Amino acid sequence: QKEVEQNSGPLSVPEGAIASLNCTYSDRGSQSFFWYRQYSGKSPELIMFIYSNGDKEDGRFTAQLNKASQYVSLLIRDSQPSDSATYLCAVRRDYGQNFVFGPGTRLSVLP
Amino acid sequence: KAGVTQTPRYLIKTRGQQVTLSCSPISGHRSVSWYQQTPGQGLQFLFEYFSETQRNKGNFPGRFSGRQFSNSRSEMNVSTLELGDSALYLCASSKDDTDTQYFGPGTRLTVL
Numbered sequence: 001q002k003e004v005e006q007n008s009g010p011l012s013v014p015e016g017a018i019a020s021l022n023c024t025y026s027d028r029g030s031q032s033f034f035w036y037r038q039y040s041g042k043s044p045e046l047i048m049f050i051y052s053n054g055d056k057e058d059g060r061f062t063a064q065l066n067k068a069s070q071y072v073s074l075l076i077r078d079s080q081p082s083d084s085a086t087y088l089c090a091v092r093r094d095y096g097q098n099f100v101f102g103p104g105t106r107l108s109v110l111p
Numbered sequence: 112k113a114g115v116t117q118t119p120r121y122l123i124k125t126r127g128q129q130v131t132l133s134c135s136p137i138s139g140h141r142s143v144s145w146y147q148q149t150p151g152q153g154l155q156f157l158f159e160y161f162s163e164t165q166r167n168k169g170n171f172p173g174r175f176s177g178r179q180f181s182n183s184r185s186e187m188n189v190s191t192l193e194l195g196d197s198a199l200y201l202c203a204s205s206k207d208d209t210d211t212q213y214f215g216p217g218t219r220l221t222v223l
Contacts (some may be wrong), residue, residue: 043201043215043217046212085137096166097167099212100168101154103153
């Protein structure tokens with residue numbers, strides 16, 4: 001079992017719709033959870049992070065964390081073609097320990 | 112504030128050669144992590160340096176090594192290159208206390 005799993009996609013949504021990206025992790029001791037966006041040919045850029053159970057909103061993005069289910073998701077409201085990218089989920093057990101990345105989900109927002 | 116920089120951006124080597132990649136973190140960041148990214152394996156953690164010491168290490172062979180200098184700049188070395196080492200090598204820096212990691216633009220290594 002891989003440590004961090006994501007559906008590889010591609011996930012296709014129409015412009016203006018809500019895109020839902022999911023991530024599960026195996027290490028129950030994980031404390032920090034991150035979402036990165038990576039455009040083709042570019043390096044990953046941080047979208048947001050979440051530490052506590054529940055929802056965290058930042059503009060059109062909402063991260064949701066459920067530690068009991070070992071599940072973290074990213075919702076993108078009012079999806080735009082510019083959101084088309086690969087979204088990477090990353091997990092960290094604690095300070096001083098390395099990040100573990102999932103394989104990424106490729107999102108395609110259709111105009 | 113300047114971002115993470117990596118040099119060179121592109122590199123072509125042949126099998127058996129060795130290569131050194133460089134990473135300069137964001138000013139004030141003491142942690143530098145290195146990753147290998149390939150289409151098949153995704154983003155794989157190589158190692159992390161903090162205050163000139165290797166703090167964490169991934170599951171890569173000993174041909175992959177690194178170091179960090181007193182100014183937090185880091186280098187990664189790959190010896191006896193293999194075709195499978197062709198990848199995008201990314202470094203990321205973070206302030207240890209804020210836990211947020213920022214990536215550089217990467218070095219695209221092609222091994223022929």
